[in-house]
Amino acid sequence: MTTEPAGLATNADVTKADLAHVFHSWSAQGSLNPLPLAGGLGSEVWDVDGTRYLDFASQLVFTNMGHQHPKLLAGLREQLDTLATVAPPFANETRARAARLITERAPEGFEKVFFTNGGADANENAIRMARLVTGRDKVISRYRSYHGNTGASIVATGDWRRYPNEYARGHVHCFGPYLYRSEFWANSPEQECERALHHLERVVQCEGPETVAAILLETVPGTAGVMVPPPGYLAGVREIADRYGIKLILDEVMCGFGRTGQWLALDAHDVRPDLITFAKGSNSGYVPVGGVIISDDIAAAFDERVFPGGLTYSGHPLAAASVVANLTAMADEGAVEHAATIGRDHLGPALVALADKHDVIGEVRGVGVFWAVELVADRGTKEPLGAAPMAALKDALQNAGLLPMIVANRVHMVPPCVVTPEEVERAVALLDEGLSAL
Numbered sequence: 001m002t003t004e005p006a007g008l009a010t011n012a013d014v015t016k017a018d019l020a021h022v023f024h025s026w027s028a029q030g031s032l033n034p035l036p037l038a039g040g041l042g043s044e045v046w047d048v049d050g051t052r053y054l055d056f057a058s059q060l061v062f063t064n065m066g067h068q069h070p071k072l073l074a075g076l077r078e079q080l081d082t083l084a085t086v087a088p089p090f091a092n093e094t095r096a097r098a099a100r101l102i103t104e105r106a107p108e109g110f111e112k113v114f115f116t117n118g119g120a121d122a123n124e125n126a127i128r129m130a131r132l133v134t135g136r137d138k139v140i141s142r143y144r145s146y147h148g149n150t151g152a153s154i155v156a157t158g159d160w161r162r163y164p165n166e167y168a169r170g171h172v173h174c175f176g177p178y179l180y181r182s183e184f185w186a187n188s189p190e191q192e193c194e195r196a197l198h199h200l201e202r203v204v205q206c207e208g209p210e211t212v213a214a215i216l217l218e219t220v221p222g223t224a225g226v227m228v229p230p231p232g233y234l235a236g237v238r239e240i241a242d243r244y245g246i247k248l249i250l251d252e253v254m255c256g257f258g259r260t261g262q263w264l265a266l267d268a269h270d271v272r273p274d275l276i277t278f279a280k281g282s283n284s285g286y287v288p289v290g291g292v293i294i295s296d297d298i299a300a301a302f303d304e305r306v307f308p309g310g311l312t313y314s315g316h317p318l319a320a321a322s323v324v325a326n327l328t329a330m331a332d333e334g335a336v337e338h339a340a341t342i343g344r345d346h347l348g349p350a351l352v353a354l355a356d357k358h359d360v361i362g363e364v365r366g367v368g369v370f371w372a373v374e375l376v377a378d379r380g381t382k383e384p385l386g387a388a389p390m391a392a393l394k395d396a397l398q399n400a401g402l403l404p405m406i407v408a409n410r411v412h413m414v415p416p417c418v419v420t421p422e423e424v425e426r427a428v429a430l431l432d433e434g435l436s437a438l
Helices: 011-021 070-082 093-104 119-134 151-156 160-165 189-207 233-243 296-300 317-333 335-357 387-400 421-437
Strands: 037-041 044-047 052-056 110-116 138-142 171-174 212-218 247-251 275-278 290-295 361-367 370-378 402-407 410-413
Touching: 052 421, 070 317, 093 110, 093 290, 093 317, 110 119, 110 296, 119 138, 119 151, 119 212, 119 247, 119 275, 119 290, 119 296, 138 151, 138 189, 151 160, 151 171, 171 189, 189 212, 189 233, 212 233, 233 247, 290 296, 317 335, 335 361, 335 370, 335 421, 370 387, 387 402, 387 421, 402 421, 410 421
Parallel strands: 052 402, 138 171, 138 212, 212 247, 247 275
Antiparallel strands: 037 044, 044 052, 110 290, 275 290, 361 370, 370 410, 402 410
């Protein structure tokens, strides 16, 4: 066993120490070369050698209020000085304040929050609640989705990450609206919406409505491609759920709390779910946190009945303090409105202009500070750009000082809500250069 000295001096030193002892997620360990970050402020981060980068990934789409926000740091320090930890069975003022601030941003009829440690266990417990109150088992979710890496959440996930992890029971998948690569031969948003809803209802019918506990959807699918639902889709899902006595769970883990230029992404759609899951956006990821915002009728189902679930760190006071500080700062500084303005007037138009310039861009989609640029080898066939050029683009952008989120054949441009127009202009210019190099 070796002991590394504190304050390692170079990128190479930190990377070497990391690879010697840290086992990384979703990775083959032998081919990693992680960028060693040493600090950050706002929309920027820097490595150990002092090179600065625009963080247009918001890490994993969670630093909604940016890095090292002074109000969040102050809130954490104040809680540390007051009470660093307390177990879930006890009442705590900070936890109660966090829950109140969260429910104030939910639709009417949501008064309680079950706190978790992140988004995966938030979805896990929402599924549990839906199954308990309906007495049914099956959960319908989309193929193009990501809901987390715990037992039920990873099987609810639609992408490749569920394949080696399919141990949970009762999960069924369907296709959602995605007009650019329509599964329904649609040629308009209206057709895509109508046919996607028909497909979903047929899945419910074929699975047996009396067996379906919940429909679980990301309000705006994030990792799967930032696919803003067409008008009427989520309202239509709500109608299908009501028709068959099914609970609707909306996953706002990535898209909630300012990301779409709304407090919750569902605010832009005519829909009221039964359960809302949230996590990293609620506190900009400063401390692990997540939770389920519970409709009053589901909460009441457990007034006399024990809810069979809990976590040691549920509502941890440091996590709660970071939520209070984050949501207070967002409101005081107009961060949600700013994110909407950035998307409408700066980031969205700039990315659309890039699509006019580069044939490799098949489609640009998004809202607020939540955008994806889908790259194709051929615009006519829509063949996705391959792994090798995507990897080369990622390296080129990082070397130029831009950190976007690269997923499959997409560049996700997802900066903090506090990003400035000047930073957007600089980031898009770097992306323009990277695409030109392709």
